[in-house]
Amino acid sequence: LxxxxxxxxxxxxxxxxxxxxxxxxxxxxxxxxxxxxxxxxxxxxxxxxxxxxxxxxxALPFLGVIVPNLVRKRYGDNLSQTKLMVALVGANLVLACDILSRVLIRPYELSVSLLLGIIGSLVFILLLWRGGQKDAV
Incomplete structure (x- = not known):
């Protein structure tokens, strides 16, 4: 640490x-x-x-690919201005996936990595699809 x-x-x-x-x-x-x-x-x-x-x-799949691209599309390309937002969005995404993984099939628990992988792959496909229409991701 x-x-x-x-x-x-x-x-x-x-x-x-x-x-x-x-x-x-x-x-x-x-x-x-x-x-x-x-x-x-x-x-x-x-x-x-x-x-x-x-x-x-x-392993937290797609986290390092999805979050910076989403933040960059929303707030621009200046890393010194977006670094805090990337950290906050990433932490909130992991927290949301953790909560969902505990609640979805209660009393059992899904892996956070599994849920993050599913959500991340869907968002990644959406980013690629939209990027092909407008600009590269």
Whole structure:
């Protein structure tokens, strides 16, 4: 958990840099950002975050794909402005799936991962379908 907190602080501090990186390699480098170094750092942080999450919580399918895309479509592409909203929407989605998994077939309990996978796959298909009509996801 301590490692997760360190990763969270690092990503929080680098969020503005990641937003600039999203503009492309040439633009980022012209603004003084080492694109290849930051790309490797981002990949390392993602791998570390995934590992810590898998060890702590377990598999939560589609959570990292669905939530950022939904938030980006609603609030824009600036990571420094949307990072808190991504965390809140993700936490609320997991909480809603947890409550539903306990209530749907009472007195038994469904796996949160199963319910999140079903909801996530449906939302992902909807995002892909709508993205094909308007813009890429």
């Amino acid at each position: 301590f490692l997760g907190l360190i990763i969270l602080i690092a990503v929080w501090k680098l969020s503005q840099t990641f937003t600039i990186m999203n503009l492309g390699k040439e633009t980022s480098e012209s603004l003084g950002i080492s694109y290849s170094l930051l790309e490797k750092l981002a990949l390392f942080l993602v791998a570390l975050t995934t590992s810590v999450t898998m060890i702590t919580v377990g």
